[in-house]
Structure formats: C-alpha cells, structure tokens
Amino acid sequence: MDPSSPRSDAQRELDELRRRAYGPHADIQSDPAAQVRLAELEAARTASPRALTDTDVRTPAAAPNSGSVAHPTRTRFIDEVPDPATSIAPVAESRIGSMWSTWRRFTATRVRRYSFIAGVLAVLLAAVFTVASILRPHPDATLHPIADDADSDVLTMLEFLSTLEFPWGEAAGQSSFRGYQQYRGFEPWFFVDGRGYRCFMIIDRSGPFVDGANCVPPGVDLFADVGGQTHSGDDAVMGLPKGSVVRFHYRGDSVDVFLYPASSEAE
Amino acid sequence: MDAASMEHPVPRWSRLYWAGAALVLAGGIVTTTLLLSAPRPDATLHPSGAAVDNRLPELLLRGAPLLKIEVSTLRGYGSYLGLEIYSGVNAFDSPCLVAMHRASGNLSDVRCAPAPADLMMDVASSRDGFEGFEGRAGDGIIRFVLRDDTVDAYVYLMPEAG
Numbered sequence: 001m002d003p004s005s006p007r008s009d010a011q012r013e014l015d016e017l018r019r020r021a022y023g024p025h026a027d028i029q030s031d032p033a034a035q036v037r038l039a040e041l042e043a044a045r046t047a048s049p050r051a052l053t054d055t056d057v058r059t060p061a062a063a064p065n066s067g068s069v070a071h072p073t074r075t076r077f078i079d080e081v082p083d084p085a086t087s088i089a090p091v092a093e094s095r096i097g098s099m100w101s102t103w104r105r106f107t108a109t110r111v112r113r114y115s116f117i118a119g120v121l122a123v124l125l126a127a128v129f130t131v132a133s134i135l136r137p138h139p140d141a142t143l144h145p146i147a148d149d150a151d152s153d154v155l156t157m158l159e160f161l162s163t164l165e166f167p168w169g170e171a172a173g174q175s176s177f178r179g180y181q182q183y184r185g186f187e188p189w190f191f192v193d194g195r196g197y198r199c200f201m202i203i204d205r206s207g208p209f210v211d212g213a214n215c216v217p218p219g220v221d222l223f224a225d226v227g228g229q230t231h232s233g234d235d236a237v238m239g240l241p242k243g244s245v246v247r248f249h250y251r252g253d254s255v256d257v258f259l260y261p262a263s264s265e266a267e
Numbered sequence: 268m269d270a271a272s273m274e275h276p277v278p279r280w281s282r283l284y285w286a287g288a289a290l291v292l293a294g295g296i297v298t299t300t301l302l303l304s305a306p307r308p309d310a311t312l313h314p315s316g317a318a319v320d321n322r323l324p325e326l327l328l329r330g331a332p333l334l335k336i337e338v339s340t341l342r343g344y345g346s347y348l349g350l351e352i353y354s355g356v357n358a359f360d361s362p363c364l365v366a367m368h369r370a371s372g373n374l375s376d377v378r379c380a381p382a383p384a385d386l387m388m389d390v391a392s393s394r395d396g397f398e399g400f401e402g403r404a405g406d407g408i409i410r411f412v413l414r415d416d417t418v419d420a421y422v423y424l425m426p427e428a429g
Contacts (some may be wrong), residue, residue, distance in 0.1 A: 107282055117289050124293045137383075159391075168391075195406070196425060214389055217407050223387070225380065244358025245380045260384040262359040266308045 005037055014041045016075060057138060139256035141250070147179035154179070154189055157203055157210040168199075186211075186226060186239040188248045188255045200224045200250050213247065222250040241265055242260045308412075308419035312344035312352055319343055319349060322372055327365070330374040336363050344418050349401030350375060350390060351416055352411060363411050364388040370401075386413040 017038040019081070020028040028034050080098045123151045136166040152159070173194030179217030180188045187203045200222050204211065226238070227245045238246055243262030248255050324338045329370040335358035346369055353365040363379035364386055378388040388411045392399045400409065400422070407424035 038309060049329060088333070103282070117286075120286070120289060121293045125292065125297060128297050208428065215391065215408075216423045217423045220408070225378070243360075243361055243379070243381065245361075245384060247380075258384070260381045262361060262381050264360040 002260045007172075010249055014038070014045065014091075017041065037057050046104070069162065119130060137258065140259045141183050141257040143181040143183055143248075143255040143257065145253070146181055148177060150174075150177040150189070150191070153205060153208045157208060159199065161201070161210060161213055168215060183246075183248075183257050185249075186238065186246070188224065188250070190222075190250055198250075200248065202226050202248055300345050306421060310347055310417040310420040311414075312347060312420060314416065315343045315345040316344050317345070319353065320367065321354065323365070323367060325365065326372075326374040327377070328358045331377040335359070335376060336365070336377070336379070341365070342367050342372065347420050348403055348409060348422070350409065352420075354413055354418065362413055364418070365410055366390050366411065387411070 017028065019033055020026060020031070020034060021038055024027070028038065090144065105112075105114045149221045158174065174191050176190070176192040180190075182205075185204055185206060187205060189201050189203060191199050193199050193215060197220065198218060199215040199221075201210050201214075202212040202224050203209070211226045214222065214224050215221050225245050226249050227240075227243070238244075238259075240246070240259065241262045244264065245260045247258045247260065280393050282303070297378075299313050311380045317376065319338075319341045325342065327334075327336050327338070337357060338355075340356040341353050342355070344354065349369055351367045351369050353367070355363045355365065357363050357379050359379070359380040359381065366375040366388060367373070368375045371396045376390050378386060380386045386390065389408045389410065391408050392406050399406065403422065403424070405424040405427070407422065410421040411420070412419045
C-alpha cells in the first residue's frame with residue numbers, strides 16, 4: 001500500500017468490494033468479512049462524501065492483532081482536490097450517488113417518509129388540477145354584474161315571455177334580479193321566478209328582443225343559448241355565421257360566454 | 268453489523284416500489300374523485316332502431332323551420348318519461364336533439380349546437396301539452412345531453428315544499 005495515496009487505496013478497496021457484491025460474477029455472499037467491510041466503507045462514504053475514517057485509509061492488515069474487522073475511532077477530513085487517478089467512479093455514478101443520498105435524507109425516518117409521501121401527493125394533485133384547468137374550455141368573455149334592478153326593457157321582455165303557452169319564469173314573485181355586462185349587444189339577466197326556479201334570459205337592447213330563456217331548479221347548472229333553438233331567427237348571431245350558437249353560462253358572480261361558430265354554411 | 272443490514276441494492280428498490288405505489292394510489296384517488304364528482308345520468312338512452320314517428324318531419328317543418336334539420340338524419344332513442352327523443356344533423360352540420368311529447372304529439376323542444384359545444388336540451392315538466400313527466404311526481408326539468416352514440420338524461424325536480 002502506498003501511504004502517499006491513502007484515498008486511492010480506500011477507493012480501490014471499495015470498488016473491488018462493489019465489484020464482488022454487484023458485479024456480474026458476485027461472490028461476496030460467501031465472504032462475511034468482505035460484506036462487513038463493504039458495509040463499513042459504504043457507510044463511511046454516505047455519512048460524508050468528503051470524510052473518510054481512518055479505517056478507510058488503513059486496511060485491517062495495518063492494525064496487527066485487531067482481527068479481520070477494523071474499528072473506526074477517528075474521522076479525518078480530506079480537503080484535497082480529487083486526484084484524477086483516484087476519481088475512478090464515472091460522473092453518472094456520482095450523480096446517482098447524490099440522488100440516492102438525497103432520497104435517503106428524505107426517507108430516513110418515519111416522519112420524513114410520511115412528509116415525503118404527503119409532499120408527493122400534494123405535488124401530484126397540484127399537477128392534476130393544473131392540467132385540468134389548462135384542458136378545460138376557456139370562455140371567450142367573462143361578464144360581471146352591473147345592475148340589481150329590472151328596468152322597463154327587462155320587465156317588457158318578461159311580460160312577453162309570460163304570454164307564451166307555458167309558465168316560463170312565472171311572473172308573480174319574481175325576485176333577485178341581476179343584470180350583467182353586455183356582450184356584442186346582448187345582455188344576460190338572472191332572476192328567481194315565483195316557483196323558485198332560477199331563470200336566465202338574454203336581452204338584445206336593439207329591439208328589444210329576448211332569446212335563450214331557460215329556467216332550472218336550484219342547484220342545476222344554468223345556461224342560455226342564443227341561436228340553435230326553435231325560435232331562433234335566420235339572422236347571423238353576433239357577427240357569426242348562420243347556425244352558430246353563443247352560450248352564456250351563469251356562474252353567480254359572473255357569466256362566461258362561449259362562441260361556437262357553425263362549421264359549415266347552409267345553401 | 269451483518270450482511271442483512273446492507274442497504275444496497277434491495278432497500279433502494281423497495282423504497283422505489285413504495286414511492287411508485289404511493290403515486291398509483293394518488294392517481295387512483297384523483298381519478299375516483301373526478302368520476303364521483305361528475306353528475307351521473309338518471310338514464311342513458313341508446314339508439315332504438317325504430318322508424319321515426321311519421322308526425323315528426325311535419326312538426327319540425329312547422330315548429331323549427333329555421334334550424335333546417337335534415338329529416339333523413341333523424342334517429343330515435345326511444346321514449347323516456349313520456350318524451351320521445353331523437354337526434355339529427357342540420358344544414359349547418361350541427362348535431363341536434365329533438366323531444367316530442369308522445370301523448371299530445373307536440374314538439375316539446377329542439378336544440379342544435381355546433382361542435383365542440385356540449386349539446387344540451389332542457390325540457391320542463393310544465394311545458395305546453397303535458398302535466399309533469401310520466402311516472403315521475405313533481406315539477407322540474409329533464410336535461411338531455413347528446414354523447415357520441417347515446418343520450419344521457421338527467422332529471423332535476425324541484426324540492427318538495429314544506
């Protein structure tokens with residue numbers, strides 16, 4: 001052994017033992033002393049990558065009468081620049097070693113393991129919700145409330161709807177009016193009718209006209225389509241081709257607008 | 268120290284298996300939550316293969332001429348709570364849903380919407396021609412949603428007063 005290069009001796013010994021343990025013709029199972037020595041060297045290496053015990057630099061043979069197992073008693077820090085000749089392990093191996101060391105730090109105790117798993121679950125959930133929000137259709141516009149009282153146009157349109165043959169938006173007891181910003185001249189209105197239904201209608205102030213009237217029981221997703229219904233006009237909707245639909249989705253504090261242009265023109 | 272306490276390589280793979288199992292479990296929880304949070308239809312209607320009611324083309328021509336539904340594309344899904352349900356395609360290549368009130372022979376509702384919009388049609392129990400849904404007490408709506416080859420029906424009734 002060359003005392004001028006103690007680290008290379010330890011490294012060589014470790015590499016040799018690793019080859020015997022993990023190599024293609026592993027034979028360390030039949031040599032308990034070698035297994036113990038390998039465990040010592042691995043432990044010393046993991047404890048501090050830049051610290052080696054004296055046992056690292058002196059083989060058991062250097063300690064006469066100590067038996068085959070050396071007893072590490074002191075730690076010596078080595079602050080040399082790694083000798084290229086001793087840096088035998090490839091870069092990839094050192095990276096794996098570093099990752100393995102980090103992994104062991106995260107999972108060293110039961111508390112850390114649970115914290116690590118909880119962290120992984122949190123990250124996974126965040127990733128799922130992020131992907132879901134990216135994949136979810138995004139509205140072409142979001143409209144905010146601007147009025148809490150029905151004006152004469154709104155009441156006129158409600159009166160007109162009440163003349164239809166079904167009790168749409170039953171007039172008696174209408175309450176909770178809420179008007180939203182216009183979108184291309186169309187203004188969504190929400191209210192609760194006399195039966196407790198939550199109703200939605202879209203008013204075009206240029207007429208005025210009303211379209212998309214819809215009433216649903218409480219707790220049901222509420223939307224109104226302009227175009228695409230039995231009474232829809234033959235005109236283009238909001239500058240879109242004939243056959244297009246504009247969907248107003250009631251969200252409570254806002255209304256989301258989705259444009260669905262017709263995919264082809266009728267002759 | 269004995270050989271069993273050596274940490275290479277078995278414990279490493281063991282811990283990786285645990286991590287993998289945790290990820291699979293988390294994925295399962297998320298998927299299950301998403302599936303359970305989506306509303307489940309009260310019924311899923313399949314194409315019946317039956318001939319289209321011969322009153323329907325005339326009803327569409329009179330009741331929804333502007334939607335330009337092509338009669339040759341109509342296909343029936345049978346009857347649900349007194350409503351005969353059909354799908355079709357109109358002159359704008361948009362899918363359409365049609366509900367006909369079987370007892371009265373009236374057109375209850377018609378909706379068309381270009382893809383990729385979900386095609387949804389709300390039919391109220393108090394519409395012209397009928398008093399409530401057949402076989403279902405109470406007032407409310409049925410929301411029909413066209414899927415690839417089926418129609419899902421969701422029944423939403425008003426809560427009982429008192």
